[in-house]
Amino acid sequence: MISYKNVNKWYGELHVLNSINLEVEKGEVIVVCGPSGSGKSTLIRCINRLEPIQEGELVVDGMAVHDKKTNMTKIRAEIGFVFQSFNLYPHMTALENTTIAPLKVRGFNKAEAEKLGREMLTRVGLADRIDHYPAQLSGGQQQRVAIARGLTMKPKIMLFDEPTSALDPEMIHEVLDVMRDLAKEGMTMMAVTHEMGFAREVASRVVFMDEGKIIEIAPPNDFFTNPQTDRGKYFLQSILTH
Amino acid sequence: MLEGFNFRIIWEYMPLYMQCFAATLWLSGLSLFGAVVVGIIACAMRLSQSRILRSIAGVYIETIRSTPLLAQLYFFYFGLPSMGIMLPEWLTGVIALTLNSGAYYAEIIRAGIQAIDFGQIEAGIASGLSYIQRMRFIILPQALGNTIRPMLGQAIILVKDSSLLSLISIMELTRAGQVLTSERFTPAEGFLTTAAFYLIIYYMLKAFSGWSEKRLIFREAH
Numbered sequence: 237m238i239s240y241k242n243v244n245k246w247y248g249e250l251h252v253l254n255s256i257n258l259e260v261e262k263g264e265v266i267v268v269c270g271p272s273g274s275g276k277s278t279l280i281r282c283i284n285r286l287e288p289i290q291e292g293e294l295v296v297d298g299m300a301v302h303d304k305k306t307n308m309t310k311i312r313a314e315i316g317f318v319f320q321s322f323n324l325y326p327h328m329t330a331l332e333n334t335t336i337a338p339l340k341v342r343g344f345n346k347a348e349a350e351k352l353g354r355e356m357l358t359r360v361g362l363a364d365r366i367d368h369y370p371a372q373l374s375g376g377q378q379q380r381v382a383i384a385r386g387l388t389m390k391p392k393i394m395l396f397d398e399p400t401s402a403l404d405p406e407m408i409h410e411v412l413d414v415m416r417d418l419a420k421e422g423m424t425m426m427a428v429t430h431e432m433g434f435a436r437e438v439a440s441r442v443v444f445m446d447e448g449k450i451i452e453i454a455p456p457n458d459f460f461t462n463p464q465t466d467r468g469k470y471f472l473q474s475i476l477t478h
Numbered sequence: 479m480l481e482g483f484n485f486r487i488i489w490e491y492m493p494l495y496m497q498c499f500a501a502t503l504w505l506s507g508l509s510l511f512g513a514v515v516v517g518i519i520a521c522a523m524r525l526s527q528s529r530i531l532r533s534i535a536g537v538y539i540e541t542i543r544s545t546p547l548l549a550q551l552y553f554f555y556f557g558l559p560s561m562g563i564m565l566p567e568w569l570t571g572v573i574a575l576t577l578n579s580g581a582y583y584a585e586i587i588r589a590g591i592q593a594i595d596f597g598q599i600e601a602g603i604a605s606g607l608s609y610i611q612r613m614r615f616i617i618l619p620q621a622l623g624n625t626i627r628p629m630l631g632q633a634i635i636l637v638k639d640s641s642l643l644s645l646i647s648i649m650e651l652t653r654a655g656q657v658l659t660s661e662r663f664t665p666a667e668g669f670l671t672t673a674a675f676y677l678i679i680y681y682m683l684k685a686f687s688g689w690s691e692k693r694l695i696f697r698e699a700h
Binding site for chain 1: 595597598600601603604605606607608611615616619620623
């Protein structure tokens with residue numbers, strides 16, 4: 237579904253993605269973790285070319301993202317992206333936030349799009365907040381609207397970039413619950429997160445990154461109980477004992 | 479103070495004033511519409527990826543903002559015909575006002591756009607919306623809502639600047655005051671009446687901006 241072959245990216249001098257190789261199968265849930273600045277956000281932002289890669293091949297759902305000639309609109313429509321800071325459109329209601337892309341990118345008619353929007357908002361537990369504006373919603377609710385916004389595109393892949401990092405502790409679980417349900421329904425997902433409970437429960441594999449490189453790839457139980465590298469051990473100690 | 483004030487003569491010239499009031503309204507209205515369009519285009523060019531478009535917009539905006547409107551007006555009125563381009567006076571006036579205010583609108587709209595959090599633009603990109611769609615549905619509705627007040631300020635300046643068109647013998651409100659003054663030697667009556675009509679336009683604009691602000695600004699959003 238997502239295939240990185242020797243992917244490299246630099247910000248000036250900084251080698252932010254260093255020879256990345258990774259194959260993500262359909263239905264897999266990949267949790268990406270690592271210290272800040274390790275390139276984990278960049279890793280998933282490349283998938284829909286929010287950041288272009290400079291070297292290597294990145295193929296998503298059979299389409300070559302590394303190729304400048306590829307029509308990204310088509311790929312982007314198949315990928316839901318959830319940001320750390322929600323990034324909802326403040327001048328639109330929750331429902332309008334979820335229907336704008338289906339209407340304008342997928343070409344659905346208004347009735348179809350709204351039906352779908354309602355359905356997805358209901359699915360994330362916000363049936364009673366459909367006509368609210370983002371500023372009238374809590375952080376956790378806003379993030380769930382953002383997830384619903386991704387889901388109304390009927391995506392094949394959902395990407396999450398630290399979806400709970402900007403949330404109060406008691407709101408984190410409501411977002412994780414939604415993500416957990418999605419994972420269990422077989423959605424292909426990549427999530428940058430330090431929610432290790434979530435990773436243990438639903439991740440197919442954990443990708444551990446440092447300084448732009450993938451250091452370890454392992455099923456969560458193996459990674460958490462028996463990391464193969466010193467860097468991984470040190471990282472786990474520091475997040476588990478904080 | 480008003481004992482010597484000749485109201486009868488104002489009444490006598492009222493048809494002229496009404497005609498000139500209408501002229502100021504449509505000249506300014508047309509220029510305002512043109513200026514907002516030019517402003518959006520110049521702003522889009524200034525924020526574009528292309529270095530050439532960026533420089534063209536930059537030169538246009540800076541030239542206009544650093545030179546007096548009267549000089550620009552005279553350039554269009556005297557300069558263009560000498561280069562072989564003959565335009566009717568009213569069109570010369572509208573072009574000068576449009577290009578002048580357009581530069582200011584470009585900067586006002588740019589400020590409104592740059593105030594929008596980049597994350598929203600990324601969200602738009604990520605969901606597959608095109609540049610035009612992001613502008614149309616995400617950025618401009620917010621940018622225009624945020625900038626109603628400075629836009630109104632610029633509209634008022636444009637209406638007042640339209641008085642300069644009297645200098646290229648277009649019949650508008652200031653010209654009406656000049657006519658009354660020169661025909662009847664009553665400058666106080668002439669220009670006070672002119673001023674009163676500008677005040678009416680100001681209140682019309684203010685009412686419009688209040689109404690559109692209610693429609694465009696999303697109080698819930700802030």
